[in-house]
Amino acid sequence: MFNLMKTAILMAAITALFMAIGAVLGGRSGMMFALTLAVAMNFFSYWFSDKLVLRMYKAQEVDASSAPQFYAIVRDLAQKAGLPMPRVYLINEDAPNAFATGRNPEHAAVAATTGILRVLTEPELRGVMAHELSHVRHRDILISTVSATMAGAISMLANFAMIFGGRDSEGRQVNPVVSILVMLLAPIAASLIQMAISRAREFEADRGGAELSGDPRSLASALQKIQRYAQGIPLETAERHPETAQMMIMNPLSGGGLRTLFSTHPSTEERVERLLAMRP
Template sequence: MFGNWMKTAILMAAIVALFGLIGGMIGGKTGMLLALIFGAGMNVFAYWNSDQLVLRMYNAQEVDAYSAPELYQMVQELSQRAGLPMPRVYVIDEHQPNAFATGRDPEHAAVAATTGIMQMLTPRELRGVMAHELAHVKNRDTLISTISASVAGAISVLANFAMFFSSGNDREHSVNPIVALLVMIFAPIAASLIQMTISRAREFGADHAGAEISQDPQALAMALQKIDAYARGIPLHTAETHPETAQMMIINPLSGAGLAGLFSTHPATEERVARLMAMARGGY
């Protein structure tokens, strides 16, 4: 657990530093100070509110034992196996098969599944997916992913200010257009790289821990193969509009076009499946 808190601290520090760097390029020392204050404030806000922001972004609807009995009871059983408090359970009305977990700690966690994944997978496969998401909660990965998802989008907005200031009439305070263009291009890439350095290892860890919770690594392997095959051809419009949230999903929800494909936060599905099948053969 200490390792996950360290990763969170490193992520927050990197994001604040990136804010400061962009602010310095836009407005010198004053701009750097304002950006650092803004970045620190964003981290505090994200810690307390990022989970609800993401759930609202995807128009996730909370369900209970009466509105979605099979899903709710499945999560309840798996959370008990994992020794976790019962998380809130949400359903997202989207055709693409996918799922994610969010929340700053196990006591404030939520898991969400699309209607597409609930319709496509067998109960056994869906159980493997939900165990994977609960593993993220148990490993406290959700704090890292929700903070990075909300703040990475803000970095892109801040980078765009560089172009705005580069076109100002005040030559003394305006930004060099070439520097502004480089900031606008490379700041979002830097934010993506920060996410990538943590996200890929988290997926392998959640696959392993999720297979142990469900005691069925083969079910998760089969689910990943199905989701990966179908998700490529079914767009998830919210993820395309807000690509910073893609790293929260069990499978990369983006179409793969442009930079989104180059900076995928997910490891290859084939490797994930191979590791899970090795667990199944070894009796995990």
């Protein structure tokens, strides 16, 4: 019930942002156009955002023959969690990271970079995939895929408002200062929505992943390793599509400033501290 409430709040907030930008672009008619677009985007996100994200990262589906150890880890954890077997993907990237996607446990997928398979031990990898399957079990993977898709769309629409300006209901040109404010504030607002939902979700997935794997220390060790490597190895696709960063187990974006301030992930130190406080 709580996850359904979070999803409803997310949809309402995203729709309100779309309508606000639409109002700047074209007054009342622009607002109605943006509302229609928001409904269409929400529909698209629900049914197709997982496929879009996997295609964006050029993820390749694997099975017990092509990636036996990795596939076996996911299969064992899924059985232990009482979940349907998700589709399993590999992303040919050196930066270590992983994510889950899909609209529900029956249509879930988990993906990991080839880099994460190289740098983590088997217990650490089990901890990471248990974290991702915890997202699946808690049914919050839809929230991450929808918010990633919609945040990118909001940024695109805000840039459109900046380039072409806007008009009120009577066709008069909107003050350019207003257009600039919309361009700057709308993506920030979208990021704040993602941040508020995602940080709490990551803590819960850490706890659930530690319980599922039965090894909180290995998950804590994996998070520390991923952070160290991520600081020196950029995840190129995430850099080009920063709205997808909140889907990852670790924030893959380089740099500081606003990216750090509006990070959708809690600090690694706090996550590790909480994990180490759990009983093994």
